[in-house]
Amino acid sequence: MKEEIKKLVESTVADVYGQTVRSVTGAPNPKYGDFSSNAALLLDPVINEPLFEIASKLAAAIFVRDAGRTFKKVEATRTGFINFRLDESYLQRQVALIREEKDRYGRKKEKNGKRVLIEFVSANPTGPLHIGHGRWAVIGDDIASLLEASGYEVEREFYINDVGNQIEKLINSVKARAEGGEVPEGGYSGAYIQDLADELKADISKPEFRNILIGTILEWQKRVLRELSIEFDRFFSERTLHEKGKVAETIEKMKKTGHTFVEDGALWFKSQDHGDDKNRVLVRENGEPTYFTADIAYHLDKFSRGYDQLIDVWGADHHGYVPRLKAALKVLGLPVDHFEVIIGQLVSLFRGSEPVKMSKRTGDMITLEEVVQEIGKDATRFFLTMVSSQNRLEFDLELAKKHASDNPVYYVQYAHARICSIFREAEERGVEFNGNCDLSKLIHPAERDLMRKLIDLGDEIVSAAEKRTPHQMVEYAKSLAAIYHNYYHKCRVISDDIDLTRARLALADATRTILKNVLILLKVEAPERM
């Protein structure tokens, strides 16, 4: 809707004033209208006419163009805004459209031909996932879903860091435990190490123990991701990059750029010349490439696969790594504009007001899987999406599992269940409803508010996808649920007026569809009863 209004406004501006503007379509305070445009304010410095006159001329021209298809009123304000008021018949037609399109409503009907690769989670296979991984996982998965709904072709990828010191430490720690000893200094000491030692005792001396161990942990990680309904298109192993010589190739390519040097027996990248804090080692003194080098090789590989956009989702504890990677990709001549890193801030777990201890030292932290088992998939996904990814998340386990009104998951799901209940009631009372009805009966102000909210789904999806802000969808869901609950109390659906009853059933059904569509995007259940 906003895109259409924007186009309408801007083409009118071009016709009337011969100017090109990049206007913004907003949703103002409802008392001003359903949408507003700032186009006249943008023209004010350029056009030698009073602001109100500019706005008025545009408003009149826009109204004429629309020819009553969409708007009941388009008017200018003294302050220079152009306000749009939708015609009720337009809203009513949307209700019909929602009921016709069902789960397709709000999604782009056609692919835009663009391919996006989104990489997320990408945890080391050295232990179970924790709640922080859960947040990047859910946010990444949500963004992927939003992009798909906006017409992109999306692939989800998990990078396995199955090479390096951390893995060696893990192997040594498990071996030590299996032999009944203490883990070596700086090794892994969580209780799960003992579990691994017990479980894999028989394999410990096999040459492929390393693979068995990594495979086992990876399976744990995949299992909890599946519990959260997250499916990857690909698990990409760092090790294969080394084996196929991609890392060695990358080193040669980096050397060729002329932005490297040798010092203390190591090969360095002059990343400092390209926006990084300091220079970085590509090949260690001992001849081993660093993680960084392999990651450059990985991103080189991603670029070579021809995506239009690459997205990485990282935890805030890795944000310092962004400048060096971008610097490397830049000197290699890659289109860095098409590569973005979304940084997700960390999660603090609480039970009520009590923080849940997360001791990294002993490795005794609550795992993501434990959280999912305790509070369920719906609450986990909803809570992990709820807050802007650039803000820290305070995750209250007690609240998340409460089946009560202060739990926002239940608030939204309840609205859906409540509508389903109305349909059950209608059936019980023998109301005949085959979908045919006179939607022009929907004239109550509360009905208008509700319809007005329903049509926002498409705009919300596009906006949340573009801005990579899935929490926006949670806000929308909560707000729609609130408007519905309000409507429920103001307007009785089932009444003696059969025509009105049918029209209201149609509206309730449309609302149910929109709620469900949002919840599908978030991969949260839309229950029929609860």
Next chain:
RNA sequence: GCGCCAGUAGCUCAGAUGGAUAGAGCGAUUGCCUUCGAAGCAAUAGGUCGCGGGUUCGAUUCCUGCCUGGCGCACCA
């Protein structure tokens, strides 16, 4: 010390490339169930948008300095 993120109601958070009276949930107070689910609704109270400058007709939003909190600053990943 340097860098990134945050600082909005008692608490947890929204706030679209600057715009019209800053919003929601929880918590508090008070109303609403003989009628479709009260896991709900309505009303009231609650704000120097961390602090100071600056740009602008207009700043919670942009710039700058400072304060507070989180994270990071490896030849770990």
